Amino acid sequence: MVRNPHQIKAGNGRSLKRFRPWQMLSRALFYLSVTNGEGRPVVYAVDVPYWQRVLTDDGHGKAHLYRDGEHHAHSKLPAAFPVEGGTIEVVPTSFGLKRCHYVTEEGAASRLVPDERSAEGRRARFDREHPVLSRLIGALSLTVLFTSVALIVLQIVEALAAVPPVAERLGTFTSPIDLSIGLNSLLALCASTAAVERATRLRWNPLLDGSA
Template identity: 40%
Template sequence: MAPFDVFSCSDQVEEKRLRPFRRSQVLHRWLYTIGFADHTWTVDVDLSDEDGAAELYRDGLLHARGELPVAFAVPGGRVEVDAGLYGVTRAHLVRDDGEERRLTPARGTAEDLRGRLARRHPLLSTAIAWLAIAVLAVNLVLAVPQALELLTTIPKIADNVGTFTSPVVLPMWLNISLITAGALAATERVLTLRRNRVLDVETLWTGL
């Protein structure tokens, strides 16, 4: 996980109200919220913005804005936010005593819908989660060596580390299938804010 520099919130931010979430924004906008220190804090990450910054709202009014990854200072702690290719990978309140609380996805977001599925159909949810793990594990074994071979064809990289020949050679249709399945599996992991340092390295390949 990337280090978080604590961003001190300033009162010198523009007066701006939190926009309602629309279903048409489900692929590029993420909202997470939490009640803490007598206020409702909402994180808004919209990758359709040019800078892709995160915004922190206090009771519906803009409180601070910062580039990802960012940690917003709040009374009694901080709100840590980070995002990747497939969405928000971290949205946690870290109290001064070290206790962490995950923010709750706002109603109507893809993360909220995924959470409802987990509550209503826990067995199905568990099966989907394990299927995502299996797909990423297979891709880690089959696709990543090919990604390394591709990277070492870049002259500057080849000059420093040499070339690499993948022991795995797959037909194009299977490569495309693996990339598609990997992207879906990575999205599933992000929707539930799950991350593993080894397993989720594979998501770098699906983004190539």
Template identity: 35%
Template structure:
């Protein structure tokens, strides 16, 4: 395995408790993601279900094997499982990584619980693939527009630092939007980021947080 695919060092043993049933009303703060994996490479090896339980208001992510808690780690975390790792990570808006990373081959997205927000979004994508793609591309376009507006503002803020202004000079952003439009972009960006989180998609540039520049 490459360095980036090594298991996390600060993984604690689980307490053996049972996975709590998922309630629909928990969708605002909790999600579960599952995948079935074999114990080994033989056809008669036992198939086990691995479930990641996420509370978005908790630093810890819990791993369950066949419904029993077997490991706990703080995100981002990579749990060792048969044949590879389960990589779980969160962002400000939700899950940004929830994949099984095999030793060989491409990562596989874990299946969200059908009653979670991620599960409902996935069901919508299956029923309405065209509308789903339009929403996804609209979210990307919204975030890219936000970057186009806020990156010059970031450069301007940096140029206002005394040492930078004296030794390099100042920069004034050519984009000067009215307050109501800045606010609209901010709100649209939040919804776009939530859409990206619900589909568990993340890109270092597209999904960069820019709200703190507003």
């Protein structure tokens, strides 16, 4: 359950803008269809413009909630929007979202449906159409992140062991793998790409994917 530390503010009623292809890395858009007390279907949309991170003090950005296509509310992230029958929880990471779920009053949670044109929607469609290849890509992303973390840890330990007080107490340590600046930059690029791929599936691990 997400505790929302930010005040939810009322929306201005503007219309939801269609997702554009060039927004795949700068915007997330998810949908939820529920039934109100009168038995009428209501469609909610959660719009997260990643560029708004630069406008918030903590760098997490904002989430905007639309109800039947009209701007209904907005909040800094993480956000918990009350809706019919439960709450929509939205939690960011450094590379996207780790949570965009509808949690019912009984505690059951389900992920919202991503817009088909978004990065998350395209990744979900790829998973449906090519499940084996999708799993291989997911495994590759995980392997890249594991490898990156392991190599970073080795370099950190080597640097710490070079500090005289530490060396005197614990001895020196030389990493068995010595990476150049160019290889370290390539490793960082690969790790970032893998983290983005995992973010499109809303997969997140505090060790592998960084802090939220």
